[in-house]
Amino acid sequence: MNILIYGIGGVGGYFGGKLANTKHHVSFIARGGHLKAIQEKGLFVKSFLGDFKATPDLATDRLTNIPTPDLILMGVKSWQLEQAAKELAPHISNGTLVLPLQNGVNNPEKLMTSISEDQILNGFCNLISFIEAPGIICHQAFRPTLSMGELDNRRTDRIERIHAVFLEAGVESKIPEDIHREQWKKFMFITTISAIGGLTRSTIGEMRSSPYLYQMMRDTAFEILKVAQAKHINIARDDVDKVFEIIAKQDPQSTASTQRDLMHGKPSELENFNGYIVEQAKKHGIQAPVNELILACLLPMERRARAGLKS
Numbered sequence: 457m458n459i460l461i462y463g464i465g466g467v468g469g470y471f472g473g474k475l476a477n478t479k480h481h482v483s484f485i486a487r488g489g490h491l492k493a494i495q496e497k498g499l500f501v502k503s504f505l506g507d508f509k510a511t512p513d514l515a516t517d518r519l520t521n522i523p524t525p526d527l528i529l530m531g532v533k534s535w536q537l538e539q540a541a542k543e544l545a546p547h548i549s550n551g552t553l554v555l556p557l558q559n560g561v562n563n564p565e566k567l568m569t570s571i572s573e574d575q576i577l578n579g580f581c582n583l584i585s586f587i588e589a590p591g592i593i594c595h596q597a598f599r600p601t602l603s604m605g606e607l608d609n610r611r612t613d614r615i616e617r618i619h620a621v622f623l624e625a626g627v628e629s630k631i632p633e634d635i636h637r638e639q640w641k642k643f644m645f646i647t648t649i650s651a652i653g654g655l656t657r658s659t660i661g662e663m664r665s666s667p668y669l670y671q672m673m674r675d676t677a678f679e680i681l682k683v684a685q686a687k688h689i690n691i692a693r694d695d696v697d698k699v700f701e702i703i704a705k706q707d708p709q710s711t712a713s714t715q716r717d718l719m720h721g722k723p724s725e726l727e728n729f730n731g732y733i734v735e736q737a738k739k740h741g742i743q744a745p746v747n748e749l750i751l752a753c754l755l756p757m758e759r760r761a762r763a764g765l766k767s
């Protein structure tokens with residue numbers, strides 16, 4: 457199989473690195489000093505589960521150089537997906553499948569702006585990893601897992617084939633019965649902790665121990681639940697409780713990637729998280745005042761980050 461990893465950051469670097477060590481032909485799209493380091497020395501993944509080195513068949517910043525991919529793993533941030541899909545469209549065939557791994561729940565729709573719906577899968581992952589230095593990925597915590605599915609949840613031969621490729625690479629991969637439901641559960645978790653964490657600059661432990669902030673997290677989650685149900689996602693009140701059980705188990709010092717982006721004045725996924733909920737709540741006639749407040753408070757900072765100014 458010809459596999460392309462588009463974006464070799466925390467996620468693309470970890471899973472792309474695993475795939476590069478299989479028999480498949482693996483190409484990396486990266487840029488700048490990170491690309492140069494990978495071209496010169498390969499990609500080094502420092503992982504608390506065991507370090508490994510990966511040498512892709514090709515590392516480039518030019519899509520014209522790559523063989524037509526059978527599978528593309530999207531490793532960019534969710535707000536970079538539309539642009540990436542536009543750039544990819546002329547370089548794929550009708551048989552190419554695209555698997556997004558971004559946090560958020562509208563990534564397939566973003567890809568559909570340039571790529572045919574029947575070539576798009578849905579997916580998400582769990583791990584904590586980031587670029588530590590050019591050519592080096594640090595996988596810091598969480599046993600990496602990957603969930604994937606067809607948009608209509610059918611267990612097709614092609615999804616089984618892709619799942620098998622990840623298993624072959626030693627990645628813990630799942631095809632849940634309902635990929636959208638599982639993705640919304642993760643979305644509820646990550647959106648609830650990221651935004652309030654970003655707004656208050658607090659760790660998960662600090663938010664859990666403040667009754668006010670804890671209630672704010674719960675209100676955020678219930679607004680997300682209402683939007684999900686309006687969109688006919690099979691998710692219930694029990695799922696909110698399960699999300700809060702997961703929140704209760706997190707290391708008190710932990711912060712989510714979007715929260716860290718917000719805190720470091722980098723462009724973040726705020727608009728794909730709370731922004732999406734506010735937009736969809738309006739569309740479905742639902743009140744979402746907590747998500748609206750969070751979004752309004754963080755948007756000026758987000759705009760500064762996008763204008764290249766540090767907050």
Ligand SMILES: NC(=O)C1=CN([C@@H]2O[C@H](COP(=O)(O)OP(=O)(O)OC[C@H]3O[C@@H](n4cnc5c(N)ncnc54)[C@H](OP(=O)(O)O)[C@@H]3O)[C@@H](O)[C@H]2O)C=CC1
Nearest residue numbers: 463464465466467485486487532533534558559583584585
């Ligand atoms: N990191 C994590 O632990 C987790 C992240 N996620 C989700 O995964 C997604 C990816 O996050 P993450 O891996 O952290 O993001 P990163 O910022 O670490 O990685 C994105 C990479 O894509 C590169 N990129 C973007 N556009 C291009 C382009 N046109 N050409 C070449 N390279 C490009 C970026 O390069 P450059 O830096 O030059 O812009 C960067 O190296 C997000 O949706 C995130 O929420 C989900 C679970 C865990």
Ligand SMILES: CC(C)(CO)C(=O)C(=O)O
Nearest residue numbers: 581582583584712713714
């Ligand atoms: C919370 C976590 C680590 C779970 O994978 C995540 O998705 C993120 O930080 O973006």
